[in-house]
Amino acid sequence: MKYAVIVCDDDPVQAEEIVKMAKNAQMFLSDEDPIEFDFKIVGHSYDEVANYLGNHQIDGAFYFLDIELSDKANAKTGLDLAELAKKHDPRAQIIFVTTHEELSLMTFQRRIGPIDYIVKGDPVAMQKRITTTLQLAIKNLSEWNLVKKMTFSYRLGHLVKNINIDDVYYVETSQLPHKLHLVKSDGEADFVGNIREVEKDNSFLAKISRSCLVNPKNIQTIDLHKKVVIFPNGDVVPYARSQAEKMKSLIEQQNLKE
DSSP: OEEEEEEEOSSHHHHHHHHHHHHHHHHHHOSSSOOEEEEEEEESSHHHHHHHHHHSOOOSOEEEEOSOOOSSTTOOOHHHHHHHHHHHOTTOEEEEEESOGGGHHHHHHTTOOOSEEEEOOOHHHHHHHHHHHHHHHHHHHHHHHHHHHTEEEEEETTEEEEEEGGGEEEEEEOSSTTEEEEEETTEEEEEEOOHHHHHHHOTTOEEEETTEEEOGGGOOEEETTTTEEEOTTOOEEEOOGGGHHHHHHHHHHHTOBO
């Protein structure tokens, strides 16, 4: 499994030391499932890494950040960079590596939520801490991926709603421009989205027409003569003729009524 890693420390020697220790951890943590750390950027300033994040799509990276990135007054810090990383990469695993143990409280005051705060010092202790922290970061992403597989997410205004995939009946295009219509076990919702993107991001949904994706687990009946799919709430949704073979397969796979 490959994981993206981003390092930012204003001291190039310290930055390379972190890279070296992360590579050591890679060898230690690799077993029957080899682990590979892909170092996207080893930067030495806020701007350097911020520019990289602004020009690249990163998801679930491990960020090793020094807190003090400049001696200049009012300069951006590693805390600022961590907040920016969280905006670009919601699954970011933030690891602060710094000589300033007293600054750890600030990470909680600003609600950054790092997975660790490693104080520079004894190389042996630091290596051990980086290894265990990377192991935790990998575990966090694995659990996140599992939850994502079991969750359907959609946005209502500024809120992101997450529901269990078993509660989803179907998603279809809406008469409202740029909106999709979701039908679920406890009601309905309209949200901004693209049917192709929803199909790409949710493998549990099956395409039955250009405008509709269904959850096969919640189909009650497939009428091959009328070419419609019927759901537990009584909704009747037509499927495209081109999907006839898929419907026959679903009947067998889900043991459905015809």
